[in-house]
Amino acid sequence: MARQVHIFRSPERFLAGTIGQPGEREFYLQVVDGRRVLSVSCEKQQVAVLADRLGTLITEVGKRFGAQVDPVAGADATAAMLSTPVDAEFRVGTMGLAWDGEGSQVIVELLAISEEEVGEDVVLEDREDGPDALRVFLSLAEAQQFADLAGRLVAAGRPPCPLCANPLDPEGHICPRLNGYHRGVLG
Structure with a gap:
């Protein structure tokens, strides 16, 4: 089967969410753009790392390029609710982050778990031999909103x-x- 690369440029929502009770939660990353909804399953630790690294990237972009994070309207608890039904396209293995200076956007790439080791050269490439991927382009404010909500989601688990x-x-x-x-x- 051919590789699928799902690309979302400026989606309405990009969020982390869970299904289940603390201790038995399943974690998902979901992107919504109009009627197009795509979910991928992942581990809690992956959500925590993605939120942390996005925060670091946003800080670094601000220092190096003087970019400002403008608040996004509607950043409330309802923004963290998964659209149902949740049907995972794939399970996340490798994650990548990049800054597109020309478009002033953060690029988040989530690659499916694969049997072969995924090198850096596969991330953000559209080669046919790579694993399925989800690529999301976000403004700094959208990336900050994702990082904040994902951090709260991870912290809401068992103490x-x-x-x-x-x-x-x-x-x-x-x-x-x-x-x-x-x-x-x-x-």
Whole structure:
């Protein structure tokens, strides 16, 4: 089957969202442009890293090029709701970020998990031998909005154990720092 590269230039929304309860959540990245909706599944850590790296990229672009982040209207909790039904096109393996100075846009590329190792030369290329990809072009403000909402989404999960940083369930967990003894939420 031929490689598919899904390109969204200035979409209405680009967001991270979840389905399920904390501890059992499935994470998705979704882009919406009119009636065109595309979702990809990913790991919580990938959402956290993408949000963090976007923040770093935005800061660096501001320092180097003097670009300003103008606030986006409508940046509220409803902007973080997935459009349903959610049907993942692929599972994200490799992620790439770039700055398009001419268009003053951030480019986010999400590549499907593949059996072959994906090198830097495949990211942002449309070669036939690469994995399926989702490429999204965002303004700095849209990228900042995504990073803010994605950061809040990741933080909304289960609180970390103060000893081992593993997620705490309401009934506690088996803490490796306590040599396997059960640790309750309150100690």
